[in-house]
Amino acid sequence: MSNARYIGMSRNTGRAVEDIAHINQSVSDILRTPVGSRVMRRNYGSLLSELTDQPQNTALRLQIMAACYSAILRWEPRVSLTGITFETTYTGEMVVNITGNRNDSPGGFSSSIPLS
Numbered sequence: 001m002s003n004a005r006y007i008g009m010s011r012n013t014g015r016a017v018e019d020i021a022h023i024n025q026s027v028s029d030i031l032r033t034p035v036g037s038r039v040m041r042r043n044y045g046s047l048l049s050e051l052t053d054q055p056q057n058t059a060l061r062l063q064i065m066a067a068c069y070s071a072i073l074r075w076e077p078r079v080s081l082t083g084i085t086f087e088t089t090y091t092g093e094m095v096v097n098i099t100g101n102r103n104d105s106p107g108g109f110s111s112s113i114p115l116s
Helices: 019-032 058-075
Strands: 007-009 016-018 079-088 094-102 108-114
Touching: 007 019, 016 019, 019 058, 019 094, 019 108, 058 079, 058 094
Parallel strands: none
Antiparallel strands: 007 016, 079 094, 094 108
8 A cells, every 4th residue: 555645647658656746747737728718717817828938038037937826826725835846948848847846745846747
């Protein structure tokens, strides 16, 4: 028997995921889901989908960080964020790197989420 606090199902394989993998999957789902797209939870998700085709400048970076922070703060109570960075590749793919602490147990949290 496992000592996992959270057990869920992987969206990619259908197998069980536990703890940090479950949190990473949840954060990814929150950030990739456009607000208003879930039928029974219209407020669920983030505003990142509205920012994907904007000119890449310092204002956009701040908007992306704010969208990530507000969505994770609202929908993922298991983590508290300490940093959000944003990178773009040569091909234009956006990657958000998130770091923080777990609220349910000692330990850190980090996730790198491609947004394409």
